[in-house]
Amino acid sequence: MTNLAPLLPAASAFVAKARAAGLTVATAESCTGGLIAGVLTEIAGSSAVVDRGFVTYSNEAKAELLGIDPALIARVGAVSREVAVAMVEGALTRSRADLAVAVTGIAGPGGGSAAKPVGLVHLAALRRDGVHVHRECRFGDIGRSGVRLATIEVALAMLDELA
Template sequence: MNLYPADIEAMAARIIAAFGARRLTLATAESCTGGLIVGALTEISGSSAVVDRGFVTYSNQAKIDLLGVGPETLERYGAVSRQTAMEMVEGALERSGCGVAVAVTGIAGPDGGTAEKPVGLVHLAARSRNGARLHREMRYGDISRSEIRLATVRTALEMLIEAAG
């Protein structure tokens, strides 16, 4: 039995193989996915050589305490924002010593959306020590909570590959 859909497992395997060959390590900082990204990566044999840590920072306080997100950032822009995602990925990179990190924050629903920040809105950020800095604003739509979370995992894995160059 597989925990994840085949396409996610294939992407995770590709990352573990590519990062392992380059001796790159990675960290994740997750809010709306609650650890699903690091879970997909650690589902792959050999992941211990690549995956250093995963920060699950579901609450604002966790984002502040574990990743160093500024309280003023959360107050001004909200947890689901480009600014927060970028501070999350910076914190993950700084606090882990890894070569690459990815961060996600969003509204998985079915509640919590507003006209300005609807259900399905997710901000993702990836960064590498070689200088890559990526951000994506995804609007997956009002699909199921599980579908939003898995779509976010897919996008995050793509961004890890892109950030690593």
């Protein structure tokens, strides 16, 4: 089980900042399986900030819930900049949120390749006004929980950057 306690200060700071600015957020998560939304909703008062979360672990869910073209996934793979960007765009399109974050990656221990090793994660964040950021992180094979925690930490920083 992934221990979210170390991330609570960053989540709390983001929730306070977003709440003060009147911003709401949506998440689109693959390798984190809803943990970004989970850590945000650990914070009292997060109901004023968190609009919704999409857990799109399968490629079918990415297509059905976020509107991602399956041909895009077939062409570049689910773990790619292009799919992360499409996920965050889909999250904003299919929510009422002011900003969104999306993550797709390989948490391990298996599933990696030479081109896309365990620990590779693509993250994208987007505001309705078009401001966006992307990060490609190569955390290495630091264990499944390690990759997920590191991903959540980066996602929270990206949201904070856009708030």
